[in-house]
Amino acid sequence: MDLRQILFKYRSYTPIPFLVVMIIIARPTSVSFILGIVLVILGELTRLWGVSYAGSETRTTGTMGATYLITSGPFSHVRNPLYLGNMIMYFGFGIISNSLILALIGLLYFLFQYSLIVSLEEESLFKKFLDEYVEYYSEVPRFIPKMKKYKSRTSQHIGIDWKKGIRSEKRTLQAICLVTTLLGIIWYLRR
Secondary structure, eight states, rough: EEEEEHHHHTTTTHHHHHHHHHHHHHOOOOHHHHHHHHHHHHHHHHHHHHHHHHGGGGGGOOOOOOSSSOOOOGGGOOOHHHHHHHHHHHHHHHHHOOOOOHHHHHHHHHHHHHHHHHHHHHHHHHHHHHHHHHHEEEEEEEEHHHHSOOOSSSSSSOOOHHHHHHHHHHHHHHHHHHHHHHHHHHHHHHH
């Protein structure tokens, strides 16, 4: 089996080792906690914006498949807003733990992992959406957002559904609350 498929299938679980190490070595301070929380919130808002456009298709772990090519909302600035949001969040958790080294290692690890996963997803999108995806791919960056919005000549505008987005993010929000609470307890006990 292709490593990319394994990472795609288990992408919800690959952060666990990072988070365990982070909890073990955490030495949060008031400043690291505040700076990190800002990044975690920014990352989750990026994810929520993306999932509110893409819907529950972002939760698949088996086969890849997109019903339609989404090029509006956050997808008009960056092709992978959910993975970008994750990287910002994990970097934020590293900052909360007051370990710049861990934050950078986490950022590099998730950049590597998501690059592999995205290359697999892109193969599927190229096959399904052909020229439409070629145009989008050439205009919109993979992970670093651009300010100018992409305007597709062919795809339809997909509306945002915040309610479905929040429902879809339930597990992510629970995990954020759990990790933040654990880091808050560590911070409180180490003051």
